[in-house]
Amino acid sequence: xxxxxxxxxxxxxxxxxxxxxxxxxxxxxxxxxxxxxxxxxxxxxxxxxxxxxxxxxxxxxxxxxxxxxxxxxxxxxxxxxxxxxxxxxxxxxxxxxxxxxxxxxxxxxxxxxxxxxxxxxxxxxxxxxxxxxxxxxxxxxxxxxxxxxxxxxxxxxxxxxxxxxxxxxxxxxxxxxxxxxxxxxxxxxxxxxxxxxxxxxxxxxxxxxxxxxxxxxxxxxxxxxxxxxxxxxxxxxxxxxxxxxxxxxxxxxxxxxxxxxxxxxxxxxxxxxxxxxxxxxxxxxxxxxxxxxxxxxxxxxxxxxxxxxxxxxxxxxxxxxxxxxxxxxxxxxxxxxxxxxxxxxxxxxxxxxxxxxxxxxxxxxxx
Amino acid sequence: xxxxxxxxxxxxxxxxxxxxxxxxxxxxxxxxxxxxxxxxxxxxxxxxxxxxxxxxxxxxxxxxxxxxxxxxxxxxxxxxxxxxxxxxxxxxxxxxxxxxxxxxxxxxxxxxxxxxxxxxxxxxxxxxxxxxxxxxxxxxxxxxxxxxxxxxxxxxxxxxxxxxxxxxxxxxxxxxxxxxxxxxxxxxxxxxxxxxxxxxxxxxxxxxxxxxxxxxxxxxxxxxxxxxxxxxxxxxxxxxxxxxxxxxxxxxxxxxxxxxxxxxxxxxxxxxxxxxxxxxxxxxxxxxxxxxxxxxxxxxxxxxxxxxxxxxxxxxxxxxxxxxxxxxxxxxxxxxxxxxxxxxxxxxxxxxxxxxxxx
Numbered sequence: 104x105x106x107x108x109x110x111x112x113x114x115x116x117x118x119x120x121x122x123x124x125x126x127x128x129x130x131x132x133x134x135x136x137x138x139x140x141x142x143x144x145x146x147x148x149x150x151x152x153x154x155x156x157x158x159x160x161x162x163x164x165x166x167x168x169x170x171x172x173x174x175x176x177x178x179x180x181x182x183x184x185x186x187x188x189x190x191x192x193x194x195x196x197x198x199x200x201x202x203x204x205x206x207x208x209x210x211x212x213x214x215x216x217x218x219x220x221x222x223x224x225x226x227x228x229x230x231x232x233x234x235x236x237x238x239x240x241x242x243x244x245x246x247x248x249x250x251x252x253x254x255x256x257x258x259x260x261x262x263x264x265x266x267x268x269x270x271x272x273x274x275x276x277x278x279x280x281x282x283x284x285x286x287x288x289x290x291x292x293x294x295x296x297x298x299x300x301x302x303x304x305x306x307x308x309x310x311x312x313x314x315x316x317x318x319x320x321x322x323x324x325x326x327x328x329x330x331x332x333x334x335x336x337x338x339x340x341x342x343x344x345x346x347x348x349x350x351x352x353x354x355x356x357x358x359x360x361x362x363x364x365x366x367x368x369x370x371x372x373x374x375x376x377x378x379x380x381x382x383x384x385x386x387x388x389x390x391x392x393x394x395x396x397x398x399x400x401x402x403x404x405x406x407x408x409x410x411x412x413x414x415x416x417x418x419x420x421x422x423x424x425x426x427x428x429x430x431x432x433x434x435x436x437x438x439x440x441x442x443x444x445x446x447x448x449x450x451x452x453x454x455x456x457x458x459x460x461x462x463x464x465x466x467x468x469x470x
Numbered sequence: 471x472x473x474x475x476x477x478x479x480x481x482x483x484x485x486x487x488x489x490x491x492x493x494x495x496x497x498x499x500x501x502x503x504x505x506x507x508x509x510x511x512x513x514x515x516x517x518x519x520x521x522x523x524x525x526x527x528x529x530x531x532x533x534x535x536x537x538x539x540x541x542x543x544x545x546x547x548x549x550x551x552x553x554x555x556x557x558x559x560x561x562x563x564x565x566x567x568x569x570x571x572x573x574x575x576x577x578x579x580x581x582x583x584x585x586x587x588x589x590x591x592x593x594x595x596x597x598x599x600x601x602x603x604x605x606x607x608x609x610x611x612x613x614x615x616x617x618x619x620x621x622x623x624x625x626x627x628x629x630x631x632x633x634x635x636x637x638x639x640x641x642x643x644x645x646x647x648x649x650x651x652x653x654x655x656x657x658x659x660x661x662x663x664x665x666x667x668x669x670x671x672x673x674x675x676x677x678x679x680x681x682x683x684x685x686x687x688x689x690x691x692x693x694x695x696x697x698x699x700x701x702x703x704x705x706x707x708x709x710x711x712x713x714x715x716x717x718x719x720x721x722x723x724x725x726x727x728x729x730x731x732x733x734x735x736x737x738x739x740x741x742x743x744x745x746x747x748x749x750x751x752x753x754x755x756x757x758x759x760x761x762x763x764x765x766x767x768x769x770x771x772x773x774x775x776x777x778x779x780x781x782x783x784x785x786x787x788x789x790x791x792x793x794x795x796x797x798x799x800x801x802x803x804x805x806x807x808x809x810x811x812x813x814x815x816x817x818x819x820x821x822x823x824x825x826x827x828x829x
Contacts, residue, residue, distance in 0.1 A: 153671060153673075338697070339738065339742060340737065340754035341753075344753040368743050368745055369743055371745055372751075405672070409671050411674075411675070411700030411704040412700045413703050414703055414727065415703040415723045415727050416825045418703045418704040423675050426672075
C-alpha cells in the first residue's frame with residue numbers, strides 16, 4: 104500500500120457538542136470532546152470504539168454534516184470546518200470586562216477594544232470558511248462518505264443511474280452523454296453491470312446495494328472516502344465482498360480512507376493506522392500492527408481482550424478484563440494529555456502514566 | 471461422548487411453508503443430537519433455516535408451515551406428558567401438552583431484547599408472571615424469586631429495578647432480563663437465537679460470560695444460533711454448519727475450525743479476517759439457492775469452485791470422518807480427487823498443529 108507522510112486531513116482539537124432543552128433542562132452532550140489526528144495521503148485510517156463513543160459523529164463533523172463546536176478540520180492545509188464557540192465565549196468575557204472599565208478612553212479599555220476587534224476578525228474568518236461556497240465547497244467535494252445501512256441510505260424512488268449521477272449533476276454536469284458514460288464506468292469499477300443503471304435499489308441484494316453506495320461516493324472522484332461501518336449491516340460472505348472491493352479500489356485509485364468500524368479484526372486487516380476512541384476522546388493512535396502487539400492504554404487492552412476470534416485455541420486462553428475509567432485518578436494536578444510516546448504511537452496519558460507506559464514499551468521491546 | 475445422556479434428537483426434519491410463490495422447503499432433512507450439559511452451536515448464513523429449526527423445537531412455527539416428515543424426540547424423564555413412552559415427538563404433541571414443556575423444560579431467548587419485552591409492563595412483573603402462572607406461586611413468593619433471579623443474571627439494585635420499565639434499561643441489561651425470564655421456570659434446554667448480535671462488543675462479552683456461568687451453575691443444555699464464528703469458537707463444544715435447510719458439516723469445535731471438510735465451511739472460515747490475515751479475503755460468489763425450487767444435487771455446488779459433476783446431479787450423503795465429525799460433501803467419497811484447501815484454512819490448521827505441539 105502506498106504510504107506517504109504528506110498530511111491529507113488534519114483534525115485539530117475537534118469538539119462536537121449537542122445541546123438540548125432550555126433553562127433547567129438544558130443538556131449538553133459532548134459527543135466528541137477535543138480530538139486531534141492526522142490522516143496521511145493514501146492510507147487507510149481505522150477508527151474503532153464501542154457504540155456511542157462518537158466515532159460516527161467524528162466522520163460526520165469532518166464532512167460537515169454537523170458544524171463543529173470547536174476546533175478545526177483542515178484538508179490539505181485548507182480549513183473546511185471550524186468551531187467558534189470558544190472564541191465567542193472569550194468575546195463575551197471581554198465585552199463584560201470592557202463594561203466594568205469606568206474610563207472609556209483609558210489604556211485598559213483600548214486594550215480590550217483591540218482584543219475584541221481581533222477576535223471578531225478571527226470569528227469572521229472561521230465563519231467565512233464554514234460557509235458553503237467558494238473554495239470550501241470545492242474542497243468538500245473531494246470528501247465523500249459511504250453509510251452503514253445500504254437500504255436506508257439509497258432513495259427507493261430513484262433509479263441507480265439517478266442516485267449515482269446526482270453528485271455529478273449538482274456539480275454542474277449537464278451533458279447526459281457524459282453522465283451516462285461516467286455512471287456506466289463507475290458501475291463496472293465497483294463490480295456491477297451497466298444494465299443495472301435503470302433498476303431501483305430494491306432489486307438488488309445487500310452487497311450490491313452497498314456497491315451502489317460506493318459508486319455514488321466515487322463518481323465525483325474524491326480523495327478522501329469516509330466509510331462509516333460499511334459492512335456491519337451485511338452478511339458474513341457479503342462483508343468479504345465489500346472489504347475486498349474497498350481494498351481493490353483503494354489500491355487502484357490511490358484513495359485515502361477513514362474507516363469507521365467496531366469489528367477489530369476487520370479494522371486490523373484493512374487499516375494502516377488505527378485510532379481507538381472512548382467517550383469522545385481518542386485514547387490511542389498507532390500503526391495497526393503496533394497497536395495490536397503493544398497496546399498501552401487500558402481501554403485499548405480491554406477492547407482487544409473482549410473480541411472473540413474464530414480460533415478456539417485462542418479463545419480457550421483469552422482472558423477478558425473490564426476497563427474502569429476511575430483507575431486513572433485524573434485530577435486537577437494529574438490531567439491527561441495526548442502525547443507521542445514513541446514514534447507514531449500516540450496515547451492519552453497523565454504524567455504519572457507516561458512513565459508507566461514507557462516502562463511497558465521497554466519491556467515489550469525486550470521480549 | 472457415548473456415556474452422555476441424549477436429551478433431544480432431531481431426525482430428518484422436513485418443514486415447508488405455503489407461500490404465494492408455492493411451497494418453500496425451509497428444512498430439508500435436518501439431523502441434530504443434543505446431549506445433556508453441552509453447548510451446541512448452529513452456524514449459518516441468513517436464510518439457511520436456522521430459525522425454523524429453533525422455532526420447531528419450541529413449537530412456535532408460523533401457521534402456514536407444513537410438517538413434511540421427521541421427528542423431534544425429547545427425552546422426557548419426568549414423564550410430564552406421557553407415562554408410557556421413553557421420549558415424545560414434539561412435532562406430534564398437542565398444544566396443551568406443549569404448555570407443560572415450554573418454559574419449564576425448553577426455553578428461548580431472541581436477538582432483539584427490546585422487541586421481546588413488553589414495553590408497557592414493569593420488568594419485575596414480566597419475570598414474576600411466568601412464576602405465578604406456571605409454578606403456582608403466590609405473588610409474594612414470585613416477587614422474592616424474581617429478585618433472586620435478577621441478582622443471578624447480574625442486575626444491580628434489583629429491588630429498585632423491579633419496578634422499572636424496559637426503556638429504562640440499556641441493551642445489555644435488557645438482554646439480562648430476557649435471560650432471567652427464560653430461566654424463571656428452571657428450563658433444561660435454552661435456545662439462544664443470536665442473543666448478542668444487537669449488542670456492543672464489550673457488552674457482548676459480558677452476556678456470553680453470563681450465559682457460560684449460568685450454564686455451569688444450572689447444568690443447562692444450550693443451542694446457540696449465530697453467524698459469528700468468533701462467538702462460536704468461544705462458546706460451543708459442538709458445531710453444526712447449516713446451509714440451505716440442511717446440516718452440511720457437524721463436529722467438535724476443533725474439528726470444524728482446524729479440520730473442516732465441506733467447501734462451504736472453508737468458504738465461511740476464509741471469508742472473515744482474523745488478526746493474522748493479510749491476503750485477499752475469499753468472498754462466496756452468488757446467492758443462496760431459492761428454496762421454492764431446491765436444487766437437485768449439493769445445494770452449495772453452483773457457488774463452489776470445487777464442485778464436481780456429481781454435485782449437480784446427486785445429493786451427497788453424510789460421510790463420517792471421525793467418531794464425532796460428519797460432512798455432507800462428495801469430496802469425502804473414496805473416489806473423489808484430492809483437492810487443495812484454501813490457504814486461509816491451511817494456515818489455520820498449521821497454526822493449530824503448532825499450538826498442539828507446544829503443549
